[in-house]
Amino acid sequence: MKVYLSFDYELYFGAQSGSAGICIIEPTKQLLALAEKHGIYLNFFIDSGYLLALEKYSKRHPSVAYEKQQVYKQLIELSEAGHDCQLHIHPHWEDSYYDGNGWKMNTDRYRLDHFSDVxxxxxxxxxxxxxxxxxxxxxxxxxxxxxxxxxxxxxxxxFKKLGVWIDSTVYEKGFSEEGQVKFDFRNAPSSDQWMFEKNPVEPDPVGYFLELPISSVRLSPVFFWNLYVKGRLNRSLHKTIGDGTPMAQPGTKKKVLTSYTQQALSCDGYYASLLVSEYNSRTKRNDDTMVVIGHPKAQTVFSLQKLDEFVSTVKGTCTFARYSDLQLN
Ligand SMILES: [Zn+2]
Known part of the structure; x- marks a missing residue:
């Protein structure tokens, strides 16, 4: 089995973006140390609109120039260490700005299809x-x-012109219509990879693109009650490292606390407790790949411990893969 540990490298997009040092640099350092300890590679999906915003505002604001220098230095280091830097697009950076004190996120146009074709x-x-x-x-x-x-x-x-031929966004049965967030993967195949051409959830054996979906997991309300209660009772273990606030998604918390929901398999926070059991059930099913999503900003003391345990437990029986490894074949 190939395990892809993938991390979306980004700030928070709510009222408080958090600082690059605490949301990105510090937790990524911890992830890189973990990878080095085990001799494995990680995949980072870089919030590229943020990089352009750093370029733009570093000319006017010394604090952004410093932030840019720190972020770029880390990206160069992790790339040189062999980890992947792939493309993550949050187009609301087009409308967001730095006001001298911090990033002001405008998420009115959160999705790419909020923009014209050109x-x-x-x-x-x-x-x-x-x-x-x-x-x-x-x-x-x-x-x-x-x-x-x-x-x-x-x-x-x-994407064809740029040579981007892999998508890793879909997760089986995923669906949301909360605020600006809209996606529907309910028709996606129950498979761990497929080729496609016109639509990532419609396989096409002769398509140009490969979908490597994020692994999907069905979670009971009990899981989320545990998550919220444990977070309150033991804050030092379960408090996220990042210091910002997520974009509001009204209704989400109530939904997960009252019904079964389908979620992307994550190594963030309390979700990291699922890694070993999800790996075992996929091994039993003879799956070829497992794709785990995570965010440096959403790591906790608990999640980093669990990730470390997970890698120790399974590394003898799987490969920790990079998307770029697929380019060689
Ligand atoms: Zn993101």
Missing amino acids: QMQEIITSYFNVTKNISGKAPIAYRAGGWCLPPWDKIQDT
């Missing part, structure tokens, strides 16, 4: 270029911000 192409191309220029390697894999996949027919030519 703007979508320009966003994808410029975000791709900045990621390539800083990491020194051209991304080949894409993950949509907030799972909000754009209409593929409108962007597939741009």
Whole structure:
């Protein structure tokens, strides 16, 4: 089995973005130390709009110039250490800005399809270029911000031109219509990879693109009661390292506390407690791949312990893979 540990490298997008040092640099350092200890590779999906915003505002604000220097230095280091830097697009950076004190997120246009066809192409191309220029390697894999996949027919030519041929956004049975977040993977195949052409959830054996879906897990309300209660009772263990606030998604908390929900398999916070059992059930099913999503900002003391335990437990029986490994074949 191949296990892809993938991390969306980004700030928070709510009222408080949090600081780069605490949301990104510090927890990523801890993840890199863990990877080095075990001799494994990680995959980072870099919030590329943020990189362009750092470029733009560093000219006017010394504090952003410092932030840019720290972030770029880390990206170069992790890329040189062999970890992947792939493409993650949150187009609301087009409308967000630095006001002298912090980042002001405007998420009115949160999804790529909130923009015109030409703007979508320009966003994808410029975000791709900045990621390539800083990491020194051209991304080949894409993950949509907030799972909000754009209409593929409108962007597939741009991705083909850039050589981006892998999507890793879909998770089986995933669905949301909360605020600006909209995605529907309920028709996605129950498979751990497939080729596609026009739509990431519709397999096409002769398609140009590979979907490497994030592993999906069905969770009971009990899981979330535990998550919330444990978070309150033992804050030092379960408090997220990042110091920002997530974008509001009204209704989500109530939904997960009252009904079974389908979630992307994550190594963030309390979710990391699921890794070993989910790995075991996939091994039993003879799955070929397991894709885990995570965020440096959402790591906790607990999640880093659990991730360390997970890697120790399974590393003799699987490969910790990179998306870029697929390019060689
Ligand atoms: Zn993201």
